[in-house]
Amino acid sequence: MASRFNPLTADARWQQAWDEAGTFHASNDSSRPKAYILEMFPYPSGRIHMGHVRNYAMGDVLARYRRMNGFEVLHPMGWDAFGMPAENAAMERKVHPGEWTWSNIATMKAQLKRLGFALDWSRELATCDPAYYGQEQALFVDLFKAGLVYRKESEVNWDPVDMTVLANEQVIDGRGWRSGALVERRKLSQWFLKITDFAEDLLEGLGALDQWPDKVRLMQENWIGKSRGMNFRFAIEPAQRGGIKSIEVFTTRPDTIFGASFVAVSPDHPLAQEYAASSPEVAAFIAKCKQGGTTAAELETAEKLGLEIGEAYHPLDPDWELPVFIANFVLMDYGTGAVFGVPGHDQRDFEFATKYGLDIQRVVAPSAAEADKPIGDAAEPGDGILVNSRFLDGKDVETAKAAVIARAEAEGWGQGTTAWRLRDWGVSRQRYWGTPIPIVHCESCGAVPVPKDQLPVVLPEDIDFETPGNPLDRHPSWKHVDCPSCGKKAVRETDTLDTFVDSSWYFIRFASQPADRPFDAEVAAHWLPVDQYIGGVEHAILHLLYARFWTRALQRIGMIDVAEPFQGLFTQGMVTHRTYQDAAGKWLLPEEAEAALAKGDKVTSGRVEKMSKSKRNTVDPEPIVEQYGADAVRWFMLSDSPPERDLEWSESGIEGSWRFIQRLWRILSADQAGDGEDKALDRKLHQTIAAVSANIEALAFNKAVANLYELANAIEKAQPSGSRRAAVETLLRLAAPMVPHLAEEAWAAAGREGMIADAPWPEADPALLVEDEVTIAIQVNGKLRDTVTAAKGAPKEQLEAMAVANPNVQRILAGAAPKKVIVVPDRLVNIVA
RNA sequence: GCCCCUGUGGCGGAAUUGGUAGACGCGCUCGACUCAAAAUCGAGUUCCGCAAGGAGUGCCCGUUCGACUCGGGCCAGGGGCACCA
Numbered sequence: 001m002a003s004r005f006n007p008l009t010a011d012a013r014w015q016q017a018w019d020e021a022g023t024f025h026a027s028n029d030s031s032r033p034k035a036y037i038l039e040m041f042p043y044p045s046g047r048i049h050m051g052h053v054r055n056y057a058m059g060d061v062l063a064r065y066r067r068m069n070g071f072e073v074l075h076p077m078g079w080d081a082f083g084m085p086a087e088n089a090a091m092e093r094k095v096h097p098g099e100w101t102w103s104n105i106a107t108m109k110a111q112l113k114r115l116g117f118a119l120d121w122s123r124e125l126a127t128c129d130p131a132y133y134g135q136e137q138a139l140f141v142d143l144f145k146a147g148l149v150y151r152k153e154s155e156v157n158w159d160p161v162d163m164t165v166l167a168n169e170q171v172i173d174g175r176g177w178r179s180g181a182l183v184e185r186r187k188l189s190q191w192f193l194k195i196t197d198f199a200e201d202l203l204e205g206l207g208a209l210d211q212w213p214d215k216v217r218l219m220q221e222n223w224i225g226k227s228r229g230m231n232f233r234f235a236i237e238p239a240q241r242g243g244i245k246s247i248e249v250f251t252t253r254p255d256t257i258f259g260a261s262f263v264a265v266s267p268d269h270p271l272a273q274e275y276a277a278s279s280p281e282v283a284a285f286i287a288k289c290k291q292g293g294t295t296a297a298e299l300e301t302a303e304k305l306g307l308e309i310g311e312a313y314h315p316l317d318p319d320w321e322l323p324v325f326i327a328n329f330v331l332m333d334y335g336t337g338a339v340f341g342v343p344g345h346d347q348r349d350f351e352f353a354t355k356y357g358l359d360i361q362r363v364v365a366p367s368a369a370e371a372d373k374p375i376g377d378a379a380e381p382g383d384g385i386l387v388n389s390r391f392l393d394g395k396d397v398e399t400a401k402a403a404v405i406a407r408a409e410a411e412g413w414g415q416g417t418t419a420w421r422l423r424d425w426g427v428s429r430q431r432y433w434g435t436p437i438p439i440v441h442c443e444s445c446g447a448v449p450v451p452k453d454q455l456p457v458v459l460p461e462d463i464d465f466e467t468p469g470n471p472l473d474r475h476p477s478w479k480h481v482d483c484p485s486c487g488k489k490a491v492r493e494t495d496t497l498d499t500f501v502d503s504s505w506y507f508i509r510f511a512s513q514p515a516d517r518p519f520d521a522e523v524a525a526h527w528l529p530v531d532q533y534i535g536g537v538e539h540a541i542l543h544l545l546y547a548r549f550w551t552r553a554l555q556r557i558g559m560i561d562v563a564e565p566f567q568g569l570f571t572q573g574m575v576t577h578r579t580y581q582d583a584a585g586k587w588l589l590p591e592e593a594e595a596a597l598a599k600g601d602k603v604t605s606g607r608v609e610k611m612s613k614s615k616r617n618t619v620d621p622e623p624i625v626e627q628y629g630a631d632a633v634r635w636f637m638l639s640d641s642p643p644e645r646d647l648e649w650s651e652s653g654i655e656g657s658w659r660f661i662q663r664l665w666r667i668l669s670a671d672q673a674g675d676g677e678d679k680a681l682d683r684k685l686h687q688t689i690a691a692v693s694a695n696i697e698a699l700a701f702n703k704a705v706a707n708l709y710e711l712a713n714a715i716e717k718a719q720p721s722g723s724r725r726a727a728v729e730t731l732l733r734l735a736a737p738m739v740p741h742l743a744e745e746a747w748a749a750a751g752r753e754g755m756i757a758d759a760p761w762p763e764a765d766p767a768l769l770v771e772d773e774v775t776i777a778i779q780v781n782g783k784l785r786d787t788v789t790a791a792k793g794a795p796k797e798q799l800e801a802m803a804v805a806n807p808n809v810q811r812i813l814a815g816a817a818p819k820k821v822i823v824v825p826d827r828l829v830n831i832v833a
Numbered sequence: 834g835c836c837c838c839u840g841u842g843g844c845g846g847a848a849u850u851g852g853u854a855g856a857c858g859c860g861c862u863c864g865a866c867u868c869a870a871a872a873u874c875g876a877g878u879u880c881c882g883c884a885a886g887g888a889g890u891g892c893c894c895g896u897u898c899g900a901c902u903c904g905g906g907c908c909a910g911g912g913g914c915a916c917c918a
Contacts, residue, residue, distance in 0.1 A: 329916045706857035777853040782899040
């Protein structure tokens with residue numbers, strides 16, 4: 001056996017051996033129990049980064065561990081390959097987005113293979129492959145036919161120079177990120193998926209996801225945003241208004257109904273639109289409301305604007321007249337698009353009322369005695385007792401809410417309702433590099449789905465990015481087709497699907513990928529749900545919610561018998577690194593900072609942040625893997641930091657891992673002579689088996705690593721014995737999921753049959769998990785004064801006697817009798833003096 | 834503004850149901866081996882103190898024989914949502 005482990009030869013040798021043996025191919029009809037381990041598939045941006053390495057190292061340990069425990073493991077890999085960076089590259093470097101993407105995939109696949117992940121590459125897929133997106137189009141058509149897809153007008157950020165739609169994050173200070181042009185809000189007809197149909201299901205389903213982080217469940221719950229409240233109607237001036245006799249508003253605070261000072265509707269409300277049609281003043285006001293971008297920052301600072309357009313009558317008092325406004329802060333797509341204003345108890349209404357000189361009436365007070373206390377310089381949204389509220393006076397808020405809803409329902413002017421924050425999912429993107437939406441627009445037949453036998457609708461290759469706008473729309477022939485329904489001339493939809501659609505079902509396609517349909521229901525249901533899904537917390541809401549929705553939608557239309565796609569979810573932390581800047585404030589790569597320091601230049605060392613190209617604090621995994629080997633990198637990624645927290649990359653850390661790899665190799669390759677039993681080492685070994693197993697199951701890789709260090713330390717200290725030989729052999733198996741190349745090399749060098757990847761996981765002997773001697777803490781008044789050893793299970797009386805007789809205790813007691821003695825068997829004795 | 838999480842040595846972090854705080858790693862110190870260096874091995878490493886001893890898990894209070902762990906109130910850092918009525 002060589003004296004040093006050489007990863008440069010060993011890594012390649014075993015990667016090839018696994019490939020040739022098909023070790024990690026998942027069989028659909030194995031008799032073993034299944035385990036589906038999945039990490040979020042990467043976007044092929046160019047090169048693997050440390051975040052990928054960490055993510056996939058975690059999944060890999062679990063996959064290999066499950067294999068050794070007798071599971072048939074599905075651990076696939078693919079590419080989330082559509083998206084804007086490819087179009088940006090096309091514009092900047094004059095390469096076709098497809099060419100750029102496929103070449104990145106080739107590079108990154110080689111990099112992943114170099115790390116020796118236990119992946120089933122036979123199931124590899126790329127979302128930009130027609131074999132994938134064609135099946136996605138088929139699913140889209142099915143959802144369309146089931147009524148879960150519809151089209152409506154929706155506002156987008158429009159860049160008038162690039163003639164393109166911008167995502168919110170591409171709008172910087174109200175201008176397009178690339179062109180610098182002032183962004184306009186424009187209405188386009190776009191496709192939506194009815195995720196709101198599933199709002200209740202998606203919310204309730206969260207309750208059963210007990211293997212998800214609470215944080216993610218809470219984030220989804222807030223995102224779905226269920227609010228109980230009441231819809232009710234204000235009568236408005238009946239005259240000449242084209243039949244609109246009332247305004248329906250939504251509120252979560254029906255109790256404050258007697259605090260109303262005004263009614264306000266959104267600029268997009270039908271009533272506002274109707275007024276605008278006959279009044280230039282109203283039309284101009286609505287236009288003014290639409291100025292400015294849609295970004296959160298702009299909305300935040302926007303001033304409250306209102307235009308009075310008429311009067312409404314209070315439902316509980318026909319003589320009570322309230323002004324009706326069109327107001328810019330009312331959202332059309334929440335509730336009913338109209339509100340009633342209670343300035344005393346809602347901050348927005350307070351600001352609006354202050355500006356327009358409306359009444360500010362208190363209707364909730366801390367106590368009935370404070371009914372006349374004026375509202376100060378802010379609204380009071382809190383709890384309390386109803387005052388100045390006629391039949392509600394003296395009731396608490398919850399009782400008053402119920403009373404108002406009951407009366408409204410009895411009298412027919414309103415009813416209890418639920419409002420959701422969740423909006424339908426707009427999936428239209430005015431982009432080239434995405435899945436074409438399989439719809440044809442025909443003048444006589446309307447929007448017609450492309451028949452399945454005409455799928456896939458393939459992206460044209462001959463496109464150019466020289467002229468602004470969507471290349472699909474400008475293509476000379478691609479969009480011109482005959483209507484599939486009537487045969488007349490028609491045009492294709494030129495929008496493509498949001499890339500979140502691509503990632504909403506890839507885990508199903510991994511499980512089953514027939515050529516002629518999206519998946520086989522039975523095979524997919526065999527593998528699903530994903531037993532453990534691992535990825536970044538940045539996908540806590542959108543991706544995970546969309547995937548949950550998509551799966552439920554497929555279930556509703558009878559395509560798959562699965563509701564929740566991901567049984568276990570784990571969100572891992574980021575890989576971070578310190579940032580550096582030179583005297584001019586330019587960001588420096590870590591190696592540049594080092595070089596500059598060596599030259600004596602001034603370098604400012606900044607915060608430790610997520611590795612990012614813009615801050616230049618990245619470390620490319622490839623040269624590190626070449627220098628230290630895959631196992632050292634994997635080991636480092638699993639050590640020290642709890643996986644859900646951030647991991648700071650450090651040179652000394654990887655050095656330490658490298659040293660441990662070599663130390664492990666020395667332990668494994670040393671002469672294993674010796675006979676006889678070493679009871680203490682046997683115990684340590686079996687405790688380690690139990691601990692490593694539990695920690696891998698819990699994804700606490702840092703603790704499993706510490707367990708292995710402890711065992712290695714114990715083995716090195718132990719004298720040669722039969723126990724020691726067994727411990728070395730078992731250590732190898734325990735370490736195998738983390739350092740698989742070294743493990744295979746040592747396994748082969750020891751002359752073992754087959755591969756360690758197929759070897760069974762060791763089992764802990766319960767008899768060896770318990771100690772026969774325990775250390776008992778001796779405390780006086782809860783302070784540690786000494787420790788003694790005692791036989792496990794020693795009787796309380798014996799422990800108490802030992803403690804009282806202890807010289808340290810005697811000294812502190814100074815002759816006095818203990819007031820009380822608490823004995824916790826096998827743990828401690830506490831003497832209360 | 835609303836909701837949530839985190840806070841332990843020089844650093845990353847351990848610590849079943851409340852029961853010996855600081856496992857394990859990094860770094861550092863001293864020593865061994867070596868002509869020397871690397872590598873390796875051994876000892877030490879929470880703080881104050883020569884020691885005996887004392888203090889100590891962000892801060893303050895409480896519950897308890899006993900609190901990193903439970904309760905209340907602060908402080909700091911991080912995250913999510915946000916004219917959502």
